Amino acid sequence: MRALTVVPQRKDSLAVTDVPDPEPGKNDLLVDALAVGVCGTDKEIAAGDYGWAPPGRDRLVIGHESLGRVRQAPDGSGFSPGDLVVGVVRRPDPVPCGACAHGQFDMCRNGRYTERGIKELDGYASQSWRVEADYAVRIDPALVKVGMLMEPTSVVAKAWEQVGKVGARTWFQPRTALVTGAGPIGLLAALLGMQHGLDIHVLDRVTDGPKPRLVTDLGATYHYGGIADAVAATKPDIVIEATGVGQLVFDAITSTAAYGIVCLTGVSPAGRRLTIDAGSLNREIVLENDVVVGSVNANLSHYSAAADALARADPDWLGRLISRRIPLERYTEAFTTQPDDVKVAITFG
Numbered sequence: 001m002r003a004l005t006v007v008p009q010r011k012d013s014l015a016v017t018d019v020p021d022p023e024p025g026k027n028d029l030l031v032d033a034l035a036v037g038v039c040g041t042d043k044e045i046a047a048g049d050y051g052w053a054p055p056g057r058d059r060l061v062i063g064h065e066s067l068g069r070v071r072q073a074p075d076g077s078g079f080s081p082g083d084l085v086v087g088v089v090r091r092p093d094p095v096p097c098g099a100c101a102h103g104q105f106d107m108c109r110n111g112r113y114t115e116r117g118i119k120e121l122d123g124y125a126s127q128s129w130r131v132e133a134d135y136a137v138r139i140d141p142a143l144v145k146v147g148m149l150m151e152p153t154s155v156v157a158k159a160w161e162q163v164g165k166v167g168a169r170t171w172f173q174p175r176t177a178l179v180t181g182a183g184p185i186g187l188l189a190a191l192l193g194m195q196h197g198l199d200i201h202v203l204d205r206v207t208d209g210p211k212p213r214l215v216t217d218l219g220a221t222y223h224y225g226g227i228a229d230a231v232a233a234t235k236p237d238i239v240i241e242a243t244g245v246g247q248l249v250f251d252a253i254t255s256t257a258a259y260g261i262v263c264l265t266g267v268s269p270a271g272r273r274l275t276i277d278a279g280s281l282n283r284e285i286v287l288e289n290d291v292v293v294g295s296v297n298a299n300l301s302h303y304s305a306a307a308d309a310l311a312r313a314d315p316d317w318l319g320r321l322i323s324r325r326i327p328l329e330r331y332t333e334a335f336t337t338q339p340d341d342v343k344v345a346i347t348f349g
């Protein structure tokens with residue numbers, strides 16, 4: 001069968017290649033691929049900057065934002081042929097560390113976890129794939145065109161959970177949240193924030209393209225330009241930072257209301273230096289009891305929360321997040337699109 005593969009950490013090695021058909025084990029589902037979403041991590045892997053092949057192999061099948069339809073399911077697995085499913089990305093480390101031993105592999109302490117399509121396990125960008133029934137998540141049939149948004153939604157479901165857990169350390173009744181960045185993560189964070197009943201504001205740089213309408217159609221408020229103006233207008237209790245832009249990260253930290261929580265979800269490139277007033281930053285955090293929390297990846301509970309959130313969302317709105325659907329053979333187009341395109345998916349079959 002055909003798969004999108006790469007020699008990790010080698011430039012220009014991304015290609016559609018022939019790989020052996022999947023051989024499902026006795027607790028595995030056999031799944032026909034419908035689509036994979038392409039994100040920044042995939043672009044880093046394609047550029048040769050990231051990723052690890054399975055032990056003893058040169059090439060890795062990429063793709064971690066999966067969507068497929070079950071072809072075969074073992075008896076008693078809870079899945080049936082025809083079900084729409086998404087495969088979980090991370091697997092616990094083999095030791096396992098305490099977090100992984102408790103099913104919290106998203107919080108792995110020793111870094112020896114593996115990840116489908118990223119770290120030592122083949123991903124989901126192949127015509128069919130196998131997945132352990134325990135690491136498959138069924139999604140609503142209405143999400144057949146947009147289910148590849150599940151993985152990024154699981155990441156924001158975790159971010160909101162972290163905000164809630166941090167907030168619960170004392171009285172907490174947030175009203176307003178600011179999301180910085182209206183890419184897929186930011187827009188999905190805004191969706192879940194609206195579902196939580198918050199007054200949601202989204203800040204981005206663009207004044208045209210799909211982003212402003214996507215925000216306002218959600219019932220949230222779109223801001224462009226500087227964060228200072230957006231903060232003055234909104235006084236957020238919570239900031240979800242989804243750009244990884246260094247200056248914006250520091251501005252977000254200093255911009256919350258008292259008892260503010262900033263959840264950082266964007267990964268910045270290392271080596272870019274900023275001049276910051278460390279004293280003011282310290283005063284702001286201490287004197288307002290602020291918290292800055294980083295959040296990445298997701299465990300099974302977050303996938304489950306994401307499935308619920310997507311089932312409650314408007315499928316048409318979700319569909320507008322995916323600006324382009326590109327057949328596997330034309331995969332190169334999926335890696336050269338602009339960030340303002342929101343989300344690109346590669347389709348199969």
Ligand SMILES: [Zn+2]
Pocket residue numbers: 092093096097098099100101105107108109110111112113
């Ligand atoms: Zn671990």
